[in-house]
Amino acid sequence: MALSYEVKLDTFEGPLDLLLHLVSKNEMDIYDISMSCITAQYLRYLEQVQEQNLDVASEFLVMAATLMHIKSRMLLPKAEPEEFENEEIDPRAELVQRLLEYRRYKEGAQQLEEYPQLNREVFVRPETVNTVDDGASSAVSEVGVYELVKALRELLKEPPEPIIHAVVKTPLSVADGIQHVLQCLRQQQYLPFRECFCAMPQRDEIIITFIAVLELVKLQLCKIVQLNQHGMIYLYPSDAVRSGRVTSVDGIKSEYH
Amino acid sequence: MELKVNITSPLKGRLEAVLFSSDEPLRLERLQSIFEVDLPQLKDALQELLIDYAQPGRGVVLQEIAGGFQIRTRSEYAPWIVKLNRNRTTRLSKAATETLAIIAYRQPVTRAELEYLRGVDSGGIVRTLMDRQLVKIVGKKDVPGRPLLYGTSRHFLEFFGLKDLSELPNLHEFADPDEVSLPLEMDFDGDGSS
Amino acid sequence: MELKVNITSPLKGRLEAVLFSSDEPLRLERLQSIFEVDLPQLKDALQELLIDYAQPGRGVVLQEIAGGFQIRTRSEYAPWIVKLNRNRTTRLSKAATETLAIIAYRQPVTRAELEYLRGVDSGGIVRTLMDRQLVKIVGKKDVPGRPLLYGTSRHFLEFFGLKDLSELPNLHEFADPDEVSLPLEMDFDGDGSS
Numbered sequence: 001m002a003l004s005y006e007v008k009l010d011t012f013e014g015p016l017d018l019l020l021h022l023v024s025k026n027e028m029d030i031y032d033i034s035m036s037c038i039t040a041q042y043l044r045y046l047e048q049v050q051e052q053n054l055d056v057a058s059e060f061l062v063m064a065a066t067l068m069h070i071k072s073r074m075l076l077p078k079a080e081p082e083e084f085e086n087e088e089i090d091p092r093a094e095l096v097q098r099l100l101e102y103r104r105y106k107e108g109a110q111q112l113e114e115y116p117q118l119n120r121e122v123f124v125r126p127e128t129v130n131t132v133d134d135g136a137s138s139a140v141s142e143v144g145v146y147e148l149v150k151a152l153r154e155l156l157k158e159p160p161e162p163i164i165h166a167v168v169k170t171p172l173s174v175a176d177g178i179q180h181v182l183q184c185l186r187q188q189q190y191l192p193f194r195e196c197f198c199a200m201p202q203r204d205e206i207i208i209t210f211i212a213v214l215e216l217v218k219l220q221l222c223k224i225v226q227l228n229q230h231g232m233i234y235l236y237p238s239d240a241v242r243s244g245r246v247t248s249v250d251g252i253k254s255e256y257h
Numbered sequence: 258m259e260l261k262v263n264i265t266s267p268l269k270g271r272l273e274a275v276l277f278s279s280d281e282p283l284r285l286e287r288l289q290s291i292f293e294v295d296l297p298q299l300k301d302a303l304q305e306l307l308i309d310y311a312q313p314g315r316g317v318v319l320q321e322i323a324g325g326f327q328i329r330t331r332s333e334y335a336p337w338i339v340k341l342n343r344n345r346t347t348r349l350s351k352a353a354t355e356t357l358a359i360i361a362y363r364q365p366v367t368r369a370e371l372e373y374l375r376g377v378d379s380g381g382i383v384r385t386l387m388d389r390q391l392v393k394i395v396g397k398k399d400v401p402g403r404p405l406l407y408g409t410s411r412h413f414l415e416f417f418g419l420k421d422l423s424e425l426p427n428l429h430e431f432a433d434p435d436e437v438s439l440p441l442e443m444d445f446d447g448d449g450s451s
Numbered sequence: 452m453e454l455k456v457n458i459t460s461p462l463k464g465r466l467e468a469v470l471f472s473s474d475e476p477l478r479l480e481r482l483q484s485i486f487e488v489d490l491p492q493l494k495d496a497l498q499e500l501l502i503d504y505a506q507p508g509r510g511v512v513l514q515e516i517a518g519g520f521q522i523r524t525r526s527e528y529a530p531w532i533v534k535l536n537r538n539r540t541t542r543l544s545k546a547a548t549e550t551l552a553i554i555a556y557r558q559p560v561t562r563a564e565l566e567y568l569r570g571v572d573s574g575g576i577v578r579t580l581m582d583r584q585l586v587k588i589v590g591k592k593d594v595p596g597r598p599l600l601y602g603t604s605r606h607f608l609e610f611f612g613l614k615d616l617s618e619l620p621n622l623h624e625f626a627d628p629d630e631v632s633l634p635l636e637m638d639f640d641g642d643g644s645s
Contacts, residue, residue, distance in 0.1 A: 013352050014377035059377045101374055104428045109351075109358035111426035118416045120348065121332035125280050126474035145394050145611045146387045149620050151545070152552035205595060273510030274528035275535050283535075291534050316467030334468035340485050341469050341477075397618050405620055 015063035016102040018045060023099065030099060033092060035071040042067055070095060177212030178249050185222060185237035186244050193224075193233040221246060268294060268302040276306075282325030282415060323414035324421065356382045357391060361413065361425055365395045365406035383407065391416060462488060462496040463503075467522075470500075476519030550576045551585060555607070555619060559589045559600035577601060585610060 012018040022041050023030055043064060049056050073091040090096075116122045184196050196209050213235065216222045223236040240246045271292060276283060289299055303326065310319035310328070318331050330338060349357065359374050360366055371379045386392040395408035414421065465486060470477060483493055497520065504513035504522065512525050524532055543551065546569075553568050554560055554577075565573045580586040589602035603616070613619065 013355055014375055016376035057377070063376065098374070098376070102376065105359045105362060105374065106355060108362055108426060108428050109355040112358050112361070112417065113349075113351075113354050115417045115419075115426075116332040116335075117349075118418070121335040122418060123330040123335075123338050123468075123472040124327060125277065125471070145613065145618075145620060147543070147548050148552040148555055148611075149622060149624075150388075151549040152556055153622060154549075267508070270508050270510040270525070271528055271531050274524040275510070275531050277511050277522070278524050278532050279535060291531055314461070314464050316464040316469070317471050328471070330468040330472055331464070334465055337465050337469050337485055338472045341473060394620060395612070396614075403617075405624060 014057075015042075015060050016098060017106070018042065018060070019063070019095075020099055020103055020106070030103075031096060033096070035067065035074050035092065039064075039067040039071050066095070174208055174211050174215065175249070177208040178215055179247070181209060181212045181216060181235075182221070182241055182247055182249075185235060185241050186247075187242065188237060189242075190225070190234045190236050193235055196235075215249070216241075219249060221249075268292065268298065269305050272299075272302050272306055276319065276326060276328050279327070282322040282327040284325040287325070320418065321420050322418055323411050327415075329418070350382075353382050353385060357386055357409070357413075360386070360392055360407050361409050361422070362428060364408035365398075366408075367398050367404040367406055369404060371407075462486065462492065463499050466493075466496050466500055470513065470520060470522050473521070476516040476521040478519040481519070546573075546576050547579060551580055551603075551607075554580070554586055554601050555603050555616075556622070558602035559592075560602075561592050561598040561600055563598060565601070 012021065019038065019042065022038050022045075023033060026034075026037065026041075028034060028038070046056050046060060046064060049060075070091045118124070181196055185191055193213070196213070213222070213224070217224060221238050221241050223238075225234045225236055238246075272288065275288070275291060285296065285299065285303075288303075289296060292299065307319050310317065316331060316334050317328050319326060319328050322329075355375065356371065356379055359371055363370065363374070368379060368383060371383070383392065387394075390410055390412045392407050392413070393410045394405050396406045397403040398406050409422070413419075419425065466482065469482070469485060479490065479493065479497075482497075483490060486493065501513050504511060510525060510528050511522050513520060513522050516523075549569060550565060550573055553565055557564065557568075562573060562577060565577065577586065581588075584604055584606045586601055586607070587604045588599050590600045591597040592600050607613075608615065
């Protein structure tokens with residue numbers, strides 16, 4: 001009997017769909033399914049799929065195991081009452097429940113499928129493109145949280161160019177750097193080089209400060225001192241800088257930039 | 258309100274123009290705020306327009322959709338419109354319609370519940386339905402893991418031309434609920450043992 | 452009601468449906484090829500439709516434009532359509548959604564960080580989102596220049612129907628199974644070399 005028909009592989013949406021097909025094909029009462037019959041036919045179907053060198057989706061295998069489990073429970077002698085508190089529950093109950101529910105929704109889907117659908121049977125006026133960014137319009141329509149996730153996921157798929165990072169974040173010129181260092185050195189006997197920076201300096205800030213210090217050394221406005229190899233670097237300002245007589249250096253702006 | 262026998266009611270014309278130029282259903286409140294008229298007056302004009310558009314032989318119809326009003330083509334003329342612009346239709350697959358039906362009837366529903374009901378992994382289809390804006394996230398379920406809850410969107414109503422969810426086709430009830438003793442509450446998301 | 456003496460020719464209905472759903476004027480030849488009818492027949496139906504649409508009190512009119520036919524709103528109703536469009540709901544643009552997504556998931560976030568992720572200047576969009584009260588300033592970052600930090604507002608939660616920010620879906624909840632894992636944590640502030 002099981003061999004008497006061929007199943008088209010793509011006909012079924014899942015194991016429940018296949019089971020439902022087998023139930024109605026054999027004209028079984030859905031409340032009183034013959035487990036041995038349906039299990040045999042179900043397994044035969046999986047074999048057919050495999051014979052065609054197609055992978056059986058794991059869901060179908062899970063259901064096969066479930067069917068065999070139910071079948072074996074049906075074959076067991078009635079359990080001891082103390083062992084099974086709900087010994088009156090039919091082993092098939094959950095499966096039947098799932099099949100009934102699935103059938104209901106499948107019918108619902110079939111009815112829904114017959115409804116006139118937008119842009120299939122029914123048409124409205126063509127949408128006028130109206131995405132406004134300028135805040136001119138007052139309200140925003142239904143945008144789900146999902147749109148947010150989707151947008152972010154798409155962004156993260158393409159990591160941005162690091163160059164843009166640097167371009168965006170360069171607020172300092174060398175002249176600014178010099179002014180900044182001079183300010184740090186004012187009233188100081190000496191200053192650890194790293195104290196010219198904030199706690200978490202940007203790379204461009206480090207570079208500009210470094211150039212600024214070299215420039216100040218060239219202009220003999222400060223000296224660099226390192227007490228030992230790999231030791232801390234100190235800046236020693238000249239008197240003019242320490243006293244605050246020199247607070248900026250003209251001509252730098254045009255030279256660098 | 259006096260009987261509005263006025264044939265060429267300007268409000269009716271205004272209504273028609275505005276409804277015609279909108280690509281989404283317009284709610285009464287929205288129409289009211291545009292025209293600054295009383296609700297009864299608005300409803301009268303709308304009623305007149307509904308009658309005009311219900312005339313036999315017309316290619317379009319004025320319908321109540323998703324809580325608003327919209328002019329749409331009549332479904333029997335679909336073949337001609339499809340001929341006009343071939344590329345516009347994208348069908349929902351059988352699997353997508355099935356998933357959509359479960360979401361529509363069971364909402365709010367988690368993916369685990371969906372997959373239990375369908376018996377197959379449904380992540381891809383849910384994503385497709387969300388991309389098409391037929392389904393949206395409506396919250397998170399208050400169980401361990403806080404799984405997302407899905408429901409249908411307003412566009413779902415527009416898509417199927419429904420006034421609201423109560424217009425969904427009726428589902429058959431189980432023949433006899435007493436015949437099988439069933440676990441009414443099932444553990445979908447807790448320990449994942451289902 | 453206007454006198455509806457004409458025979459309800461199905462061709463007229465077809466014409467109306469097709470003209471309604473088109474966003475451009477349709478020429479006679481195009482209509483002819485869609486309906487596969489004789490020119491005189493088509494012209495008759497078109498004539499009937501022209502008369503229907505010429506009735507007083509209507510909001511729309513069938514017009515010959517640029518060598519074709521198109522249904523349009525009557526010009527005297529323009530103010531109402533302008534009003535419709537003014538308070539129409541607009542979708543968030545792609546750019547705005549993108550920006551909002553970054554702010555929602557990465558908050559508090561500076562504009563530089565935003566622009567790093569998006570790769571483009573985002574000042575205008577941030578301002579728009581602030582105008583719409585979806586985004587607000589939540590503080591200043593403790594780095595040179597003390598840039599402003601942005602985060603989402605309470606209205607953001609209302610807008611998306613979230614109880615709190617923990618209700619935002621996880622990014623991996625929609626991951627394609629075959630998708631490479633995404634760099635969810637990026638190094639903005641270290642050495643900028645990421």
